[in-house]
Each structure stands twice: as structure tokens, then as C-alpha cells.
Amino acid sequence: MKNPKKLHFLVVVTITLVLQYLCVANGNLSSDAQALLEFASSVPHVRKLNWNSTLPICTSWVGITCNDEGTRVIAIHLPGHGLFGPIPKNSIGKLDALRILSLRSNFLNGTLPTDVLSLPSLQFLYLQNNDFSGDISTPLSPQLSILDLSFNSFSGNIPRTLNNLTRLTSLNLQFNSFTGPVPELNLTRLRFLNVSHNSLNGSIPSSLNEFPVSSFSGNSLCGPPLSACASSAPHYAPNSPGNKHNKKLSIGVIVAIAIGCFLLIVLLAVCLCCFLKKKDEDSVGELTVKAVPPGKNEKSDDFGSGVQAAEKNKLVFFEGSSYNFDLEDLLRASAEVLGKGSYGTAYKAILDESTTVVVKRVREIGVAKKDFEQHIEFVGRLGRHPNIVPLCAYYYSKDEKLLVYEYMITGSLSALLHGNRGIGRTPLDWETRVKISLGAAKGLSHIHSEGGSKFTHGNIKSSNILLSADFNGCISDLGLAPLMNFSPGKSRYIGYYAPEVFETQKFTQKSDVYSFGVLLLELLTGKSPLPSSGHDEVVDLPRWVRSVVREEWTAEVFDEELMKHPHVEEEMVQMLQIGLACVTRVPDMRPSMDEVVKMIGDLRSSDSEHRDSSEDNRSKGSNAQTP
Incomplete structure (x- = not known):
């Protein structure tokens, strides 16, 4: 009889433990659901969440992931759901099994609740592209591997307590309002760092100088990988007492050096001006241009002195242009006004069945002809890019300035x-x-x-x-x-x-x-x-x-x-x-x-x-x- 009794006892104990486990698991999942419902009711949202207590949380709730056993919520993914306002306390912060929290690209604001940042199991936190503010001095979850708070309005110092996050591999704090120095971070697993576009100052710690320039730009920082910090002037001890002849000699040498330096600076300035002037003249010649031969109705070079020679007023094409027409062809073309803008009127000119261009008649030019030509030639070179409308040719005279562009059919x-x-x-x-x-x-x-x-x-x-x-x-x-x-x-x-x-x-x-x-x-x-x-x-x-x-x-x-x-x-x-x-x-x-x-x-x-x-x-x- 003892064996059946013992067997019966073991069965009862097992069933009791299983029921107790199920009750605890169900209670934990229920508390997770209640915390999420509290969040949903307090935070307005554009897109429907479909969170309803009558539906199974692990399979029907938008953006929610549970563990394999279906007993706890371990991930929230709600990017771009149009969430507004602050995150309420005692909502998400109650999900102590949460590993992933992604609320990026919403309109959340205010300070982050301390219970969210310190969730014990949190490994991945994505809050970029919101409008959170305040500092982040609250202790962070030691399990964090990725922390992205970029494109917010966080302020204050970057906390030194980040050194406690020994598992951190990625830290993104760009485009915030953090101030003060960048703290020394001795995180052996850190592979990505970006603190650019804040209000940070001081020198970059040596432990971080292996990260690229883009990680630190947009601040007032110095030191590798940025430019070197300005060192203080060396301190020289005053002259020791000596004979007066040496002291006077030193003053004379100093005066001579000062005069020499001044003359050297003047000479360098003159040389620099000559160099820049020559460079400007040379830059015009960098662009090879080809001109359409004068038409049969154009006047010769020896035409009356009061009229500009036709050779100086021809339609100038940029190198590489495939068009072949002259100014007369352009002026005879069928044209319609495309629009009038800030700088002039644009016309659609149809020269033949296969050639259509846009002619911009510019007005209120505020520079001389030489400056105009130099500038336009530079623009012609700069505009050789698939996302810039190509400038094909130009014409300049006293009374008319024309720019010829490719026609964009759409x-x-x-x-x-x-x-x-x-x-x-x-x-x-x-x-x-x-x-x-x-x-x-x-x-x-x-x-x-x-x-x-x-x-x-x-x-x-x-x-x-x-x-x-x-x-x-x-x-x-x-x-x-x-x-x-x-x-x-x-x-x-x-x-x-x-x-x-x-x-x-x-x-x-x-x-x-x-x-x-x-x-x-x-x-x-x-x-x-x-x-x-x-x-x-x-x-x-x-x-x-x-x-x-x-x-x-x-x-x-x-x-x-x-x-x-x-x-x-x-x-x-x-x-x-x-x-x-x-x-x-x-x-x-x-x-x-x-x-x-x-x-x-x-x-x-x-x-x-x-x-x-x-x-x-x-x-x-x-x-x-x-x-």
C-alpha cells in the first residue's frame, strides 16, 4: 500500500507545482498586458494598435513579441506609428522581461521615465527621431547592447555611467543638445559611436580616437581624429641677471627680427595676390569651348567701331555638347513661354523635330562681361552631374543675355x-x-x-x-x-x-x-x-x-x-x-x-x-x- 500512496503523493505535488507555475506565468503575462494597455490609453497614436484584452497578446497585438513559452513580453516594435506625447511612468517600465524596445520615428516627447531606461533585461533601445528632452543621468540597463537616442532634444552631459554598459556595441547620440566634454569610454565591445551635431566641447578622449571624423563633427571638439587642440604658449623663464650688454643686444635682435618679419609678410602678401590673380586668369582657360562659325548674315570684324563685333557675341557651347545650331537658328525657332521666375523668363525653343532646348533670358545681371563669362564657364563644369540640369551654351551682349539648357520633358x-x-x-x-x-x-x-x-x-x-x-x-x-x-x-x-x-x-x-x-x-x-x-x-x-x-x-x-x-x-x-x-x-x-x-x-x-x-x-x- 505504501507504493501506491507514495505515487499518489508525487502526482498531487507535480500537479500542484504545474498549476502554480501556470498561475504565475499567466499572472506575469496579464501584468504585461495591463502595462501595455496603460501605455496605449495614455499615448495618442495615429495608427491603430489593435491592443484588446479579449485578444491573445502574443499572437494578435500589433508590434508585440513574446518568448517561446508565451509567458512574457520580450519585444515592442512600434516605429512610425504616430505616437504622441510623453511615455507615462509605470507602463512600459513594468515589463521587466523586455529585451527590445523600438519606438523610433514617432512624436514622443518629454523626459524618459527612469523605469524604462533601467529595465533589467533591456538589450536594444531604439528611440531615434522623436523629441525627447532632459538628461540621461539615470542608471541604464547593464544588458544594453545597442542604444540609439539620435535626433532628439536630450541635453546635459553625456553620462560617465555609460562605462558600466560593458556589453554596449553601438552608441548613437547625434543631433541632440548634449553639452560638456565627451567622457572617457573604455568599452571593449563598442564598434559604432556617433556624438556629432551636439554642443560638446573639449578634447576627444584617446580611447575614442579610432572612430571616424563623422562621429564627432558639428561640435567644438578637437584632437584625433579631428584637428589638433590648440596648445598653450610655452613658458619661458625671465632672463637671468647678466651683463647689461647682453640684455641690450637681445632687445636689438628682437627689433631687427620684428622688422624683418614685417617685410617678409608684406612680400608674401604681394606674392599671394599675384598668384591668385594669375590663378583666376588661368581658371578661365581650363574650360575648352567651341563656337559656332559665324552665320552668313553676320557682320565682319571690321564693322563700325560703335557696334560690337559679331565674333564677340556668338553663341558659345560648352565642350561635350552634342547640339549643332547657331544664334540665328535659335532666334528663328518656334518658342513658347514656360514661366517667369526670379531671374528671368524661360522659353521652350523647338528648332526641329529632334532638337528642343530651354532658353533662359536673364535680366538684372549685376556683373561685367568678363566676370559673367568666367562664372558661367565654372558653372558649366560644375553642372556635369546626373542630378543637375545641363547648361549647354550661353550668349552675352550688352542688351541680351541667354542661357541654353537641355529640355526636361517631364x-x-x-x-x-x-x-x-x-x-x-x-x-x-x-x-x-x-x-x-x-x-x-x-x-x-x-x-x-x-x-x-x-x-x-x-x-x-x-x-x-x-x-x-x-x-x-x-x-x-x-x-x-x-x-x-x-x-x-x-x-x-x-x-x-x-x-x-x-x-x-x-x-x-x-x-x-x-x-x-x-x-x-x-x-x-x-x-x-x-x-x-x-x-x-x-x-x-x-x-x-x-x-x-x-x-x-x-x-x-x-x-x-x-x-x-x-x-x-x-x-x-x-x-x-x-x-x-x-x-x-x-x-x-x-x-x-x-x-x-x-x-x-x-x-x-x-x-x-x-x-x-x-x-x-x-x-x-x-x-x-x-x-
Whole structure:
């Protein structure tokens, strides 16, 4: 009888333990669900989460992943869901089994709750492209492997407690407002670091100088890999007492050296001026030009002295141009007005069945002929890029200045975006808008990088983004701004101009970035920053977008034509963040165009990886580092 009793006892104990385990597991999952519901009820969101207590959390809740046993929530993936406001305390922070938290590309703000940052099991934290603020002095989870807080408004010092994160492999803090020095980080597993575009200062710790320049740019930092820090002047002890003759001799030598240095500086300045003048003269000759032979009706060189010789006023083509016509052919061509802009009138000229060009008749040229020719020749070389409308030829006389461009058959971005919105309109889909923006960004980046630090476009707007047959965005009107007697305050295109342009009356590369940011907002919203028909008031597009985002009405920001396309919300939010970064009021806080190209390119590559899975991302028990 003892054996059956013993067996019965063991069965009872086993069943009791199993039931107890199931109760505890169910209780943990229930508490996780309750914490998530608390988060969903407190944080407004544009996209539906479909979180409902009547549905199984591990298989039906959007963006939620459970462990293999289905007993705990281990991952939250909600990128680009239009989440607004701060993260409430005692919500996500209660998920003590959470390993992955991805809330990137939303509109979350406020300070991060301490219970979120210190979750004991958290390994991957992706909060980039939000508007979080405050410092991050709170102890962080020691399990963290990837920490991405980029493109927010965090401030204060970068905490030295990051050294406690011995498993950290990636740290991204770029485009925030961190201050102070970069702390010494002795993290042997760290493979990626970016603290660029903050307000950091001081020298870069030796433990971090193997990271590239791009990891630290946009701050006031020095030391490898950036330029060396300015060393203090060496301290010399005062002259020891000696005979007076030596002291007087030293003063005489010093005076002689000072005079000699002054004369040497004057000589160097004269030599430098001569060198620069010669370089300017030589640079004109770098471009080989070919001229169309004089037509039979042109006057000879010895024509009356009061009339400019025809040889000096011929149509000049740039090397490599495939066109073969002269000025008379151009003037006889069938022409129609394409539009009147800030710098002149553009005509479509049809010379024959196979030759169509655009002729821009420019006005208010503020430079002499020689300066005009030098500048245009430089522009012709600079414009050899697939995302810049090619300048084919030019003509200059006292009374007429013409620029000849290739004809872009698809027209301008402005016409396609703001043209007929009635029945029969073919709307610009999201893929096309991204392609246009990336092409235009590459063109402007080329202008800035190859034109020199002071060379700008000065007139970025949607009507100056022309489209190829396959909808590649191309920059037009390159190099015209420096030639014009032009006042920004009198232009109807002031909606594209950066605030500092009105104060300085000058364009810079950073003001170009601002204009490009307005262009991105125009692509996203479908709204023009120009006065509409019957209205004189200019739309301040950046201010309007910020106000709508602040009032948590994101659905009102995006063009209604875009809202018809599924699975693009995340990309649209990311592009909105890029546009807002470009229109920051402080010029030095704006990214460079190289960085904008990279951000848009990363957006495209990120989308190809995540588009199909970003909606729910339910790979069971996955420890993947996918944000």
C-alpha cells in the first residue's frame, strides 16, 4: 500500500507545482498586458494598435513579441506609428522581461521615465527621431547592447555611467543638445559611436580616437581624429641677471627680427595676390569651348567701331555638347513661354523635330562681361552631374543675355505637385516623391562639395527641381544667384528662404539646406510655401508643420494623396524628421547636404528591410537587433 500512496503523493505535488507555475506565468503575462494597455490609453497614436484584452497578446497585438513559452513580453516594435506625447511612468517600465524596445520615428516627447531606461533585461533601445528632452543621468540597463537616442532634444552631459554598459556595441547620440566634454569610454565591445551635431566641447578622449571624423563633427571638439587642440604658449623663464650688454643686444635682435618679419609678410602678401590673380586668369582657360562659325548674315570684324563685333557675341557651347545650331537658328525657332521666375523668363525653343532646348533670358545681371563669362564657364563644369540640369551654351551682349539648357520633358516638381488636382490627375505616389527628393539632394550635395565652401545655389524651390523621363530630380538655375541684383525680401519665393537670409542679405550653404528642408515639407504636405491665387500671405510651412505636430494632429500634416498608400507612414514620419532638421532656425544645427543624402538613403534601405514586418513584427522569441 505504501507504493501506491507514495505515487499518489508525487502526482498531487507535480500537479500542484504545474498549476502554480501556470498561475504565475499567466499572472506575469496579464501584468504585461495591463502595462501595455496603460501605455496605449495614455499615448495618442495615429495608427491603430489593435491592443484588446479579449485578444491573445502574443499572437494578435500589433508590434508585440513574446518568448517561446508565451509567458512574457520580450519585444515592442512600434516605429512610425504616430505616437504622441510623453511615455507615462509605470507602463512600459513594468515589463521587466523586455529585451527590445523600438519606438523610433514617432512624436514622443518629454523626459524618459527612469523605469524604462533601467529595465533589467533591456538589450536594444531604439528611440531615434522623436523629441525627447532632459538628461540621461539615470542608471541604464547593464544588458544594453545597442542604444540609439539620435535626433532628439536630450541635453546635459553625456553620462560617465555609460562605462558600466560593458556589453554596449553601438552608441548613437547625434543631433541632440548634449553639452560638456565627451567622457572617457573604455568599452571593449563598442564598434559604432556617433556624438556629432551636439554642443560638446573639449578634447576627444584617446580611447575614442579610432572612430571616424563623422562621429564627432558639428561640435567644438578637437584632437584625433579631428584637428589638433590648440596648445598653450610655452613658458619661458625671465632672463637671468647678466651683463647689461647682453640684455641690450637681445632687445636689438628682437627689433631687427620684428622688422624683418614685417617685410617678409608684406612680400608674401604681394606674392599671394599675384598668384591668385594669375590663378583666376588661368581658371578661365581650363574650360575648352567651341563656337559656332559665324552665320552668313553676320557682320565682319571690321564693322563700325560703335557696334560690337559679331565674333564677340556668338553663341558659345560648352565642350561635350552634342547640339549643332547657331544664334540665328535659335532666334528663328518656334518658342513658347514656360514661366517667369526670379531671374528671368524661360522659353521652350523647338528648332526641329529632334532638337528642343530651354532658353533662359536673364535680366538684372549685376556683373561685367568678363566676370559673367568666367562664372558661367565654372558653372558649366560644375553642372556635369546626373542630378543637375545641363547648361549647354550661353550668349552675352550688352542688351541680351541667354542661357541654353537641355529640355526636361517631364516638367517641374511644382507643376506635378500643385497642378490640376481635379478629375484625371495622376498623383505623385510616395515612391516617386522619395526618388525625386533623393536625386535633388544628390545634386545639391554635389554643388556644395565641388563648388567650394562658399558656393551656393541660392534659389532652391520646387519649380527649380526638374524631372527626367524616369522622375529623377534635377537641380536647375545653378549659379544664377551670384550674378543677380536680387533682394530676397522682394521675392515672392521668400517662403523658401532661411530666416538669416533676410538679416544678412546673403545666401550660404546652410540657407540652401533650409530651402531644401522646405522642399521636403512641401513634398510631404502637398502645400506650397508661396502665396496662393487671390492671397498675398506667404505660408510659413515649417511653422505650420511644427504647430500641427505640436497639437498632435499628424494626419493633418501629410498630403491626403499619400494617406491612400498603405505601409508608408513610417517612412513619411522619418522624412518629416529630416525636413524639420533642415529647417532648424540655428544654421549650424542644420545637417550638411552630404548628411541629408545619407539620411534619405538610409530611409530607403531601412524601408526595404522593414516594410513588410514593421506593422506587427512577430518573430517569436527573437533576439534580433532589428529596431
